Amino acid sequence: MRAHLASLAATAALLSVSMAFARQGKPPTYKYHKDALVYAELAKAPQKARAKRNPLQTDPDAVDAGRNLFEQHCTECHGDFAEGGRKGPSLLVGEVQNAEPGAIFWILTNGVVWRGMPVWSKLPEPQRWQLVSYIKSLGVAATDPGAGPPPKSPSDSAMDLPSPLR
Amino acid sequence: MSIPSFRPFLVLLFLPLLGLFLPGYAFAQENPYIVAYDHYLEEPGNLEIEYFSTFGTQRAGNDFHAFWMEFEYGATAWWTTEFYVDGQTTFGDSTLFTGFRIENRFRVLKREHFINPVLYVEYEHKSGADKILKEGEGHDVESDFLTHNAEARKEHINEIELKLLLSSTFKGWNFVENTLAAKNLSNSPWEFGYSLGASRPLALKASAKRCSFCRQNFIAGAEMYGGLGDRHSFGLHETSHYFAPVVAWNLPSDWMLRLSAGFGLNNNSHRFLLRWGVSREIPGFGSMLSRMFGGHR
Numbered sequence: 001m002r003a004h005l006a007s008l009a010a011t012a013a014l015l016s017v018s019m020a021f022a023r024q025g026k027p028p029t030y031k032y033h034k035d036a037l038v039y040a041e042l043a044k045a046p047q048k049a050r051a052k053r054n055p056l057q058t059d060p061d062a063v064d065a066g067r068n069l070f071e072q073h074c075t076e077c078h079g080d081f082a083e084g085g086r087k088g089p090s091l092l093v094g095e096v097q098n099a100e101p102g103a104i105f106w107i108l109t110n111g112v113v114w115r116g117m118p119v120w121s122k123l124p125e126p127q128r129w130q131l132v133s134y135i136k137s138l139g140v141a142a143t144d145p146g147a148g149p150p151p152k153s154p155s156d157s158a159m160d161l162p163s164p165l166r
Numbered sequence: 167m168s169i170p171s172f173r174p175f176l177v178l179l180f181l182p183l184l185g186l187f188l189p190g191y192a193f194a195q196e197n198p199y200i201v202a203y204d205h206y207l208e209e210p211g212n213l214e215i216e217y218f219s220t221f222g223t224q225r226a227g228n229d230f231h232a233f234w235m236e237f238e239y240g241a242t243a244w245w246t247t248e249f250y251v252d253g254q255t256t257f258g259d260s261t262l263f264t265g266f267r268i269e270n271r272f273r274v275l276k277r278e279h280f281i282n283p284v285l286y287v288e289y290e291h292k293s294g295a296d297k298i299l300k301e302g303e304g305h306d307v308e309s310d311f312l313t314h315n316a317e318a319r320k321e322h323i324n325e326i327e328l329k330l331l332l333s334s335t336f337k338g339w340n341f342v343e344n345t346l347a348a349k350n351l352s353n354s355p356w357e358f359g360y361s362l363g364a365s366r367p368l369a370l371k372a373s374a375k376r377c378s379f380c381r382q383n384f385i386a387g388a389e390m391y392g393g394l395g396d397r398h399s400f401g402l403h404e405t406s407h408y409f410a411p412v413v414a415w416n417l418p419s420d421w422m423l424r425l426s427a428g429f430g431l432n433n434n435s436h437r438f439l440l441r442w443g444v445s446r447e448i449p450g451f452g453s454m455l456s457r458m459f460g461g462h463r
Contacts, residue, residue, distance in 0.1 A: 056371075068375075072418065073195070086453060087453075111277075119278055121335050122195060124370035125338070125370065127371065127372045
């Protein structure tokens with residue numbers, strides 16, 4: 001009986017701590033600060049990783065496949081249109097859109113574990129490159145007047161874009 | 167079958183239905199192992215509800231069906247916590263609730279490396295009738311399961327289990343190597359075990375169209391696991407070992423199915439273990455709970 005109670009107490013304690021980690025009641029400045037720290041990780045990509053070229057750059061299906069993958073794995077944190085969410089930063093900002101594809105691939109592979117982004121090396125390399133293709137296509141769509149809105153993006157998304165992309 | 171032992175079984179059966187009513191969508195893309203662990207943790211804030219079954223053959227006794235539910239929560243990107251409840255039916259005998267487990271996995275390194283270590287700590291409170299064979303350890307052998315449920319359930323086991331999970335991903339392949347040390351908190355020696363696994367998606371590129379039967383949704387592989395004796399008699403003597411081809415089907419509708427056919431590799435092992443599992447991931451569960459209890463909207 002004592003073992004039961006001790007185990008239940010341990011479970012309750014673990015849940016409480018988990019909940020504390022999950023609590024979102026932090027001030028907005030915290031979020032901006034956290035996002036900046038995540039963007040700063042891009043700059044930490046080693047030169048060798050940055051220099052990698054996207055092998056699927058010319059694959060006509062890469063963006064569509066990347067969009068599917070994004071919807072499956074990324075929207076929960078980064079928002080439906082990569083505009084940023086409660087947990088993850090926007091991917092439409094200059095820090096991401098101006099980054100080398102290799103640096104984005106490196107972040108996808110390694111995550112930013114201490115800042116909440118899990119590693120995504122469980123996706124095979126070609127799928128990570130498809131994601132990179134999609135993420136980079138969002139910047140092209142947002143900045144190129146002839147390209148129309150980003151896929152499935154609301155018409156006012158450009159108004160929400162950070163200054164480097166307006 | 168007594169009513170008190172049947173109630174938890176009903177709960178186990180109906181808990182997976184919870185997943186049907188919870189909102190959200192997340193594609194798990196997990197490896198197919200049932201015993202071995204890779205280094206990928208649950209995404210932070212997500213809850214994964216999983217149900218697993220094991221059908222096992224038993225020489226000189228009745229075959230059995232053991233089952234467990236897992237609730238896996240990503241507390242952070244480096245910490246995953248899990249709660250299990252498990253039970254079993256021995257054919258021609260009875261159905262029992264056999265215990266619960268609390269498990270935590272901690273990612274050690276900040277970035278990906280060729281070999282990625284994860285630390286695993288588990289507390290188990292189970293009865294001697296436990297048959298889920300979630301790991302191979304010590305001198306566990308097939309004949310241990312011959313005891314009738316009524317007798318076996320009288321034994322209560324409080325056990326701490328530590329594992330070092332090593333995992334590598336290379337050119338679409340995942341390789342895992344887990345070592346285990348378990349200690350019954352009563353006066354028993356440390357017991358040891360291992361599990362190994364390798365798996366790969368059937369296609370590495372994702373399809374441009376969302377589909378259920380695309381090859382990239384299937385991950386196939388194999389795992390091997392068994393005991394390594396205890397502190398007093400370390401080695402393969404009087405231990406059981408299994409080899410199991412495994413396959414996982416990651417459905418875009420957010421469900422995941424796993425199937426494993428395990429074969430005993432020596433006379434101390436069950437001849438055949440058929441395992442299957444179904445799981446669903448609920449994204450943003452932590453935030454949902456937080457809002458429920460007055461957190462930030």
